[in-house]
Amino acid sequence: MDKKRLEKYAELIVKSGMNVQNGQEVLVQCGLDQPEFVEMVVEKCYQAGAERVTVEWSHMPVTKLHYIYRSEESLSDFNAADEAKIKRRAEVLPCLIWLDSDDPDGLNGTDHEKIAKARMAKYPKQKPYIDAMENKYQWCIAAVPGKEWAKKVFPDLSVDEAVEKLWESILDASRVDEDPVSSWDKHNRTLKERCAFLNSCRFDYLEYKSSNGTDFKVGLNEKGLFLGGAEQNLNNSIWYNPNIPSEEVFTSPLRGKAEGKVVATKPLSYQGKLIENFWVEFKDGKVINTGAEKNGDLLEQMVKMDEGASYLGECALIAYDSPINNTGILFYNTLFDENASCHLALGRGFTNCLEGYENYTFEQCKEMGVNDSMIHVDFMIGSKDMSIVGVMKDGKRVQIFKNGNWVI
Numbered sequence: 001m002d003k004k005r006l007e008k009y010a011e012l013i014v015k016s017g018m019n020v021q022n023g024q025e026v027l028v029q030c031g032l033d034q035p036e037f038v039e040m041v042v043e044k045c046y047q048a049g050a051e052r053v054t055v056e057w058s059h060m061p062v063t064k065l066h067y068i069y070r071s072e073e074s075l076s077d078f079n080a081a082d083e084a085k086i087k088r089r090a091e092v093l094p095c096l097i098w099l100d101s102d103d104p105d106g107l108n109g110t111d112h113e114k115i116a117k118a119r120m121a122k123y124p125k126q127k128p129y130i131d132a133m134e135n136k137y138q139w140c141i142a143a144v145p146g147k148e149w150a151k152k153v154f155p156d157l158s159v160d161e162a163v164e165k166l167w168e169s170i171l172d173a174s175r176v177d178e179d180p181v182s183s184w185d186k187h188n189r190t191l192k193e194r195c196a197f198l199n200s201c202r203f204d205y206l207e208y209k210s211s212n213g214t215d216f217k218v219g220l221n222e223k224g225l226f227l228g229g230a231e232q233n234l235n236n237s238i239w240y241n242p243n244i245p246s247e248e249v250f251t252s253p254l255r256g257k258a259e260g261k262v263v264a265t266k267p268l269s270y271q272g273k274l275i276e277n278f279w280v281e282f283k284d285g286k287v288i289n290t291g292a293e294k295n296g297d298l299l300e301q302m303v304k305m306d307e308g309a310s311y312l313g314e315c316a317l318i319a320y321d322s323p324i325n326n327t328g329i330l331f332y333n334t335l336f337d338e339n340a341s342c343h344l345a346l347g348r349g350f351t352n353c354l355e356g357y358e359n360y361t362f363e364q365c366k367e368m369g370v371n372d373s374m375i376h377v378d379f380m381i382g383s384k385d386m387s388i389v390g391v392m393k394d395g396k397r398v399q400i401f402k403n404g405n406w407v408i
Helices: 003-018 035-047 060-069 080-092 112-133 147-153 159-173 180-201 296-302 334-340 362-367
Strands: 025-031 052-058 095-100 139-143 205-209 215-219 249-251 258-263 268-270 273-283 286-294 312-317 343-347 376-380 387-391 397-402
Touching: 003 035, 003 095, 003 139, 003 159, 003 180, 025 035, 035 052, 035 095, 052 060, 080 112, 112 296, 139 334, 147 159, 159 334, 180 249, 268 296, 268 376, 273 296, 286 296, 312 376, 334 376
Parallel strands: 025 052, 025 095, 095 139
Antiparallel strands: 205 215, 205 387, 215 258, 249 312, 258 273, 268 273, 273 286, 312 343, 343 376, 387 397
8 A cells, every 4th residue: 555645544644633732642552453653643743743652452353362261250341550541531631533443343242241240340440531521532433444344344355455445545535635624624614514404403313214124213302402513622622533434414412212123134243243134123112023034142131231222312314325335345344334324323322412401411412302322333325225204393394314315
């Protein structure tokens, strides 16, 4: 891959994604797949004025060994060192960059029930710190190719060819052109215009219909806002882009107001395994039934992680005719596949999707209908013939999507 183009990508992540400021700390979480690119990102952070950059490396095959050989009790342990680490993060609020390169099938053969129970045991101890950091720091999820991931996407190519092809696909989807920072500024303006229209309508609920069996209604919050692209943190009012790439306009729906069935249109990579050809049914806002051709038991386990895991935390609107979907590539990676298709998310909602959220505590946001959970899992439901209609309180209906694409 051309080094100059990779440097542009690194700069995009640091400047547009993180918007790192003088004196800030940065935490980079990544796998072992692209150390040279991680080096570029670290250098760009320092050049932007970062005071300290810490890299936390991980390796999925090692993680898999932990899950296989450690006991549930051991995996559930949240010791003093673990608490000190997350406590410092909550106090310092470093910028967070996650460079995803995970193998979509990397945890096949592990006991997902043991993993889920361990996560559920640790989460109550982590939650106070997670809640305290909500909306207060800059973060960005981007991607780099891993060999196993690349071969999953391009199985007919050699490893080297697949990695190179995946690099090209990532950079194209991320708008890494002659001036990627300017491209993202323009893209953000388009997303904000769509948000402004949707927010002016003050819809009571959305109706989704598709010939694949999706027939679904979801209620929206009276104080709810649609967001997209760049966001602003509460700690120091810095703008940043949480996802690179991103094509979505999204909101957090009203907890307890969802009815009907949605059919997934892409596989879901969850905890290193793929859930394929699945559907989810809701009543009174809660998941009451699920089905899947592959790893259906994992899907069932996911919606039982805690009380909020069976309620919705997000509704996101993305055109079927989106740049990512038009590549014709199934990425087997939520960051990309969720931005190729309309999607929903089970679990934790976004408090910043409430008007005036900065004036409310996290608990008050929950009382106003923002879902809370230890998970936030996006799954894709957009299709070529999807219709989405927004319905106002007076019954007025506004066609938002027709044949899978925006009509506003």
